[in-house]
Amino acid sequence: DTEVTQTPKHLVMGMTNKKSLKCEQHMGHRAMYWYKQKAKKPPELMFVYSYEKLSINESVPSRFSPECPNSSLLNLHLHALQPEDSALYLCASSQVGADYNEQFFGPGTRLTVL
Amino acid sequence: KNQVEQSPQSLIILEGKNCTLQCNYTVSPFSNLRWYKQDTGRGPVSLTIMTFSENTKSNGRYTATLDADTKQSSLHITASQLSDSASYICVVSDAGGGNKLTFGTGTQLKVEL
Numbered sequence: 110d111t112e113v114t115q116t117p118k119h120l121v122m123g124m125t126n127k128k129s130l131k132c133e134q135h136m137g138h139r140a141m142y143w144y145k146q147k148a149k150k151p152p153e154l155m156f157v158y159s160y161e162k163l164s165i166n167e168s169v170p171s172r173f174s175p176e177c178p179n180s181s182l183l184n185l186h187l188h189a190l191q192p193e194d195s196a197l198y199l200c201a202s203s204q205v206g207a208d209y210n211e212q213f214f215g216p217g218t219r220l221t222v223l
Numbered sequence: 224k225n226q227v228e229q230s231p232q233s234l235i236i237l238e239g240k241n242c243t244l245q246c247n248y249t250v251s252p253f254s255n256l257r258w259y260k261q262d263t264g265r266g267p268v269s270l271t272i273m274t275f276s277e278n279t280k281s282n283g284r285y286t287a288t289l290d291a292d293t294k295q296s297s298l299h300i301t302a303s304q305l306s307d308s309a310s311y312i313c314v315v316s317d318a319g320g321g322n323k324l325t326f327g328t329g330t331q332l333k334v335e336l
Contacts, residue, residue: 113266151312151326152267165323199266211257212324214266 113215115200121221124190130218132183132200141183142212143175144199152199158183159205190222225250227327229313235333240303244330246296246313254318258287258298261310261329270298270311303334 113134122128132141140159144152157165158177172194174186183200197219201212227248236242248256255274259267271280271287273296279288284301300307313327 115266149329149331151328154323157323197264201266211269211272214259214268216266217264219264 113200113202113213115215115218119219123223127188130185130198132215133181134202135181138202139180139205140203142201143185146197146199192222195220195222225325227313227315227325229327229330233331236303238305238334238336241301244298244311246327248294248315250315250317250325252318254316256289256296257314259312259314261312305334308334
């Protein structure tokens with residue numbers, strides 16, 4: 110299985126809602142990533158987990174809260190978001206260790222904040 | 224600051240024609256360079272990945288080249304198909320650990336009949 114899955118595909122939420130994005134992979138990868146991508150822009154790294162521990166937080170606002178409950182799952186909890194947070198949220202996974210390790214991306218969750 | 228620049232920004236070609244996309248980077252220390260294809264609203268899919276010592280790598284109708292001296296790469300698409308319409312993103316990984324990627328802004332390719 111060489112696939113990264115993400116749910117939901119689309120999410121519309123109000124600024125006072127709490128929601129979560131889910132990402133799953135069964136490739137045995139021990140590094141998982143969250144990216145945010147605005148239209149016609151490249152993905153921007155948000156968080157990196159390595160061996161289920163948060164290793165990189167790219168100064169992301171606290172209204173985004175990542176969680177890695179086990180080696181296959183990665184969640185992104187959302188609370189009190191702003192309309193400018195509307196974007197495509199991509200999850201990726203890779204082996205840990207070498208910079209050569211290829212990152213496999215999921216299809217993304219299209220988030221709209223009203 | 225690490226940067227990846229791509230040209231052209233957008234390109235329209237007729238089905239069956241060939242095209243070449245360009246990528247220039249200033250990433251140090253360099254580890255590897257990747258080309259991804261991203262369909263609208265979907266996640267990027269890897270086409271090729273090249274390290275410092277590799278000059279060329281092919282994946283079907285896609286051929287990537289790398290000149291590590293001039294810090295340039297190209298992606299050549301042969302006999303284009305309608306399904307090649309997508310954004311092509313050049314991505315460079317530095318050797319600083321953490322597998323952090325620097326993304327180019329992409330070339331938007333449209334293949335028409």
